Amino acid sequence: MKRYLLLLLAGLSLKAGAQSTELQSPDNRLRLWVHLDNEGHLQYALKFGQRDVLQPGTLGITLKEPNVDLATFRLVDQKVTSHDATWTPVWGEWSRIRDQHNELRFELEDRSDAHIRVNVLFRLFNEGLGFRYEFPEQKNLQHFVVAAEHTQFHLSGDHNAFWIPGDYDSNEYPYNHTRLSAVDATVGDQHTEISTRSIIGPDFVQTPLMLKSDDGLYINIHEAALINYPAMNLHVDKQQHLLQSQLVPDAVGNSAYLQTPARTPWRTVIVSDKATDVLAATKMILNLNEPPALKSTAFIKPQKFVGVWWEMHVGKGSWDYAGGQVGSQQSSRVPHSANTANVKRYIDFAARNGIKSVLVEGWNTGWEDWFGRWKEDVFDFVTPYPDFNVKELHAYAKKKSVKIIMHHETSGSVTNYERWMDTAYRFMKLFGYDAVKTGYVGRIIPRGEHHDGQWMVNHYTRVAKKTGQYGIMVDMHEPTRPTGLQRTYPNWLASEAARGNEFNAWSVGNPPAHETILPFTRLIGGPMDYTPGIFEIKMSAYDPKKKEQVHTTLAKQLALYVTMYSPLQMAADLPENYEKHKDAFQFIKDVAVDWDDTKYLAAEPGEFLWVARKAKGSASWFAGAVTNEQSRTIEADFSFLEKGKTYLATIYRDADNAHWQNNPTAYTIEKRRVTADTKLTLKLAAGGGVAISLVPVK
Numbered sequence: 001m002k003r004y005l006l007l008l009l010a011g012l013s014l015k016a017g018a019q020s021t022e023l024q025s026p027d028n029r030l031r032l033w034v035h036l037d038n039e040g041h042l043q044y045a046l047k048f049g050q051r052d053v054l055q056p057g058t059l060g061i062t063l064k065e066p067n068v069d070l071a072t073f074r075l076v077d078q079k080v081t082s083h084d085a086t087w088t089p090v091w092g093e094w095s096r097i098r099d100q101h102n103e104l105r106f107e108l109e110d111r112s113d114a115h116i117r118v119n120v121l122f123r124l125f126n127e128g129l130g131f132r133y134e135f136p137e138q139k140n141l142q143h144f145v146v147a148a149e150h151t152q153f154h155l156s157g158d159h160n161a162f163w164i165p166g167d168y169d170s171n172e173y174p175y176n177h178t179r180l181s182a183v184d185a186t187v188g189d190q191h192t193e194i195s196t197r198s199i200i201g202p203d204f205v206q207t208p209l210m211l212k213s214d215d216g217l218y219i220n221i222h223e224a225a226l227i228n229y230p231a232m233n234l235h236v237d238k239q240q241h242l243l244q245s246q247l248v249p250d251a252v253g254n255s256a257y258l259q260t261p262a263r264t265p266w267r268t269v270i271v272s273d274k275a276t277d278v279l280a281a282t283k284m285i286l287n288l289n290e291p292p293a294l295k296s297t298a299f300i301k302p303q304k305f306v307g308v309w310w311e312m313h314v315g316k317g318s319w320d321y322a323g324g325q326v327g328s329q330q331s332s333r334v335p336h337s338a339n340t341a342n343v344k345r346y347i348d349f350a351a352r353n354g355i356k357s358v359l360v361e362g363w364n365t366g367w368e369d370w371f372g373r374w375k376e377d378v379f380d381f382v383t384p385y386p387d388f389n390v391k392e393l394h395a396y397a398k399k400k401s402v403k404i405i406m407h408h409e410t411s412g413s414v415t416n417y418e419r420w421m422d423t424a425y426r427f428m429k430l431f432g433y434d435a436v437k438t439g440y441v442g443r444i445i446p447r448g449e450h451h452d453g454q455w456m457v458n459h460y461t462r463v464a465k466k467t468g469q470y471g472i473m474v475d476m477h478e479p480t481r482p483t484g485l486q487r488t489y490p491n492w493l494a495s496e497a498a499r500g501n502e503f504n505a506w507s508v509g510n511p512p513a514h515e516t517i518l519p520f521t522r523l524i525g526g527p528m529d530y531t532p533g534i535f536e537i538k539m540s541a542y543d544p545k546k547k548e549q550v551h552t553t554l555a556k557q558l559a560l561y562v563t564m565y566s567p568l569q570m571a572a573d574l575p576e577n578y579e580k581h582k583d584a585f586q587f588i589k590d591v592a593v594d595w596d597d598t599k600y601l602a603a604e605p606g607e608f609l610w611v612a613r614k615a616k617g618s619a620s621w622f623a624g625a626v627t628n629e630q631s632r633t634i635e636a637d638f639s640f641l642e643k644g645k646t647y648l649a650t651i652y653r654d655a656d657n658a659h660w661q662n663n664p665t666a667y668t669i670e671k672r673r674v675t676a677d678t679k680l681t682l683k684l685a686a687g688g689g690v691a692i693s694l695v696p697v698k
Contacts, residue, residue: 019075023104026084027126030271034104034122040072040111042120045154046129046269051217053271057152057242059120061133064147064254070118071150073108080104089286090297090490091567093598095616099287101125116141123288127281128270130224130288134263146247146256151267153221153234153243155180159211162517162605164188166204166233168248168450169196169443171481172499174510175517177606180211181238193507196412196443198450203236204246208481210278210520210605218278218605220270222524224288226483227461229256229265231452250455251448265483270524276600279519279609285484285526293488299434299471300491302567302594305405306350307359308337310534310572313505314542317342319362321385338363339387343404344396349575351400353589358397359405359437359570363388370411374443378411381424394431405475406433412442414449414459421463425470434471435493435568437529438463440478452480464489475529475568482526493568494529498522501531501572504550505539512551512660512687513606513628515560520605523565531572532560533588535581537664552626554584555654555667556689561591562624563609563689569593583669587652587691591622599640608632608684612640619696621647625682626689629660634682638694641676646697649674653682653690660687673697 023032033045035056046054060071084100101123110116119134133149135141158181164173165185172194176187188199208222221243223232230248237244245267247255266288270281311317317337318324324333335342338360346358366379384390397404406428410417417438428436440451449455460479467474468491477496486492498518503509515530522528534557539546550557561569571578571588578585592615602610607630612623621641625634641647648671655666664687674680674694682690 021078021104023080023102023122023124025124025126026100026102029126030124030129032104032122032124032129034106036073036075040074042073042106042108044122044131046271048217048271048273051215052156053217053219054269055154055156057154058150059152060150061118062147062150063144065145066114066141068110068112068114068116070110070116072111073118074111075106076109076117077107078105087291089487090292090300091302091594093282093565093595093613095596097283097286101287114140125284125287127272127277127284128268130266130268130284132264132266135258135260137261141260143259145254146258148255149232149245149247149264151245153269155211155241155243157213158241159213159219161205162210162521163205166200166206166246168198168200168452170194170198170451171206171497171522172503174499174514175521180236180241183236183238193503195441196451200233200246203238205234205236206481207232207234208521208524209234210517212605216273218272218275220278220281220520220524222268222270222285222483224266224268224285224484225290226265226457226480226485228258228454228458230454230457231480232265232267248450248452250453251446256454275520275603275605279600279603280598282524285524286487289484289487291487292490293465294468294491297490300473300493301356301434302493303356304569304571304588304593305357305359306346306355306571306575307361307405308342308346309359309361309531310505311574312337312362313502314539316542320367321365321387322368324368336362336385336387338385340389340392343388343393346575347397347400347402350402353585355571355589357403357405357435359407361407361409361437363407366411370442372442374445374447375411376413376445377416378413379409379416381408381417381420382427390431398432403432403434406436407439408436409439409441412440413445414440414456415445418459418462421466425467425472428472429470435473435475436467437475437477451478456480461485464492467491473568477529481522484525486526494527494566496529498528500529501534501550504534504548506548509548509551511629515552515556515564515626516608516628517606519563519609527566527568528564529566529568529570530560530564531570532557532564533571533573535573535584535665536577550664551660551687553654553658553660553664553667553685553688554581555652555658555685555691556626556660556687558584558587558652558691559624559626559689561588562613562622562691563611563626567593584652584667587650587693590693591691592616592618592620601637601640602634608634610634610636621694623692623694624689625684627684627687629686631686631688632684634684636680636682638674638678638680639676641674641694643676645675647674647694648697650693651690652692654685654688656683658685658688660685
């Protein structure tokens, strides 16, 4: 009877010699079906209750050396186990995370004369599915080269999709919202503001890919634990609703160089009939990563920071000492921002407002000699410009109890950076820098390698390891999108790896829906350094000829500190702009960056989010809601608060006449007492938001 049921689940007919196995999630809502047919093809399917998530799709890998197509197998053994444990992250959205899953291991042997053994490991959580290929140590396979991976995700229909073009080098595109059948990645060609683009073709998209079926299932496809392997894009077969893995190649067209024992990253499928469950399923991505590899994590301090960064994006200052601003943002001469007096001004502002750190970009020689040049030796990461006094600023910051965050722009010359890393990190420790922001703008050296290929994936891991050994926290910009490695390397606090707030300063910018999509896509894999907190919304404030602007209200910029999770949050605007709005800046000063609990209360991708978080080691909560270009009301339920307690709610909301385009800086601040029984109607302006601090009343 059970065997017959399995066949009904898959919608297939059993042939002689075929083998099928079913695995259920701990809560029995998800059912995985794995099938080895008579010809030896390995297939899998997934159901949520009675609804199809994935119809039967095949799994396999093609090797180049040895030249073997791992497409047909014989079953050697299969094992089913269960796991239920709880662990404590170093930092995060929750103080404790439960890892509960059922596991199926298919031990296979290739049917060719090579007799190569491959294990396919499936883990089924309540949140979704993770699976990967493993190559055990064996006589017939030691060193090998992966040509291609043939993992299929066979969807049940032409779902709505939130996608960006499949690209080997950049993930800084705005999101498109279409049916899968309408995907056309060539729209990315119009985004010439992205410096390095390598669009694969019209029918390719990146992960994390967010989908919604017509019958109300939310499906997210991504990967976890991306180590020693290229990132995965997806080819879209529009007729069959079939997605197939497309790995980022190296300079000679190969995908990966491995040695047994070896394993691929986990391929992940998150699914629920509630959008909020998808947001909380970042826990599943973390559970598929290994525990911390660092001997000590005491140096890791989640924090807020300010910096000279934004003034260079808006054209007030330059990275280059000579004043010719790098890039396309400014052509005329402007002051060099990273000078001793100006950095002291930011240190003073940070000290006055209880902000721990100041990021300084453009402090070191080389900026005048790199942008747009595919050049090997540009930066040495230890030589300051003449107007940046390292010793004086170290002493000044120390006196003010403020840390300076180092900046290492590699200019894409990664071989150069690898030669300098130890010297640069020793320099950092000598002068009290405990954190570094790295950058990888431009085409990669070694030439022909891509940002998301195996070579660069290994480089990012080497940086995380080595900075950890030196007791340094790292924030990486222009890397591959995160896959939960912050669990293994908790000093890797954040990454950019998406279209950040900076694009609003000098390009068409980010549409109002952008920040309602990112939590369902880019943030599924890990925190983002999005650089929120911009109060001067219109760039005409700096130059009357400028038409660019941030596509949010000021209140929404506050809400992003809650809705866009990161343990490293920048107060990105200029000190003088915060001085104009001291009452609103109070929320940035107060809001936490590390949390004991997170509640995703209501959400719809591309439309809105309503999130509440409990500060680490505190009884205080912070809540935030954001919307797209549509104004809306949210019925806010405060049942997440502790029963029997009264809280003072400080509500930073859009004014009644606020609008992201016409009146973005109109906001209102209200105070009222609330309890777990309180219900409020929150009005969000078009492109707007609301931020709330909730402090227990003694």
